[in-house]
Amino acid sequence: MVPDPVPGAGATDDLFKLLADPTRRRILDLLAERGTLTVGQLAAEFPDLVPSGISKHLMSLRAAGLVRATRDGRQRLYRIDPDALSTALVPWLARYAPYWADALARLRVLAERDRERTR
């Protein structure tokens, strides 16, 4: 088995692929706006799609940990898991950390040099 060159990069790519789908992004938006929703409530927002299609999207969002489900009597309530989103972004963000460190150091030199001049 070939190891991932960057630990966790595969997971991040999967996340972005998952979110590249506009229906899944819309589902996340709706959950973010309204807190919890049932499959039926979500399906009502997508009149062009069959409810089983919405269920499939919810399943892949749950598998990725982006959405959680709780049982309420006979129905399942879906809610977003914002921590999972933040965690999934960490490997991607790490790529930029050295660049930003350099950029901020340059900004500091520029701003502090101004201040010395005007003293």
Add this chain to the structure above:
Amino acid sequence: MPAVVRAIEIQAPPSAVWKWLATPDALRRWLSPNLEIDLRVGGAYRFFNEGTWISGAVLEMVPESALVLSWLEEGGDWVHPARLLIELAPTAGGTRVTLSHDGFAGIGKAGWPGTVQAYERGADRHQVLERLRDLVAAGGA
């Protein structure tokens, strides 16, 4: 919740630091020498970073306080949509500057609809670039 990438303390007041965010020339001095930016809300920008072209739009611009950009990586089959937040806060000794990214973690928060729109616009633009690439490849050599 935005993921804080880096923060720094600068021994100068926010007004002095903001000067370095307020014009394209000033931003080029520290952010990236090849930055092109239409520095107003809704304005487009593009620069080369770590082997990748980054592009997007200015989402927010609050003098002495914050500059927020949508953040799209060009060149793949799809783009990574996110925001870059550059925030200034006064401290006893000067200014604390925080650089942070929020990607889809910004869902549902203020500014998120703008990110989605910028993402859609960026995706459209990238398709235009792909078409151009295909045309050049088809007609080239």
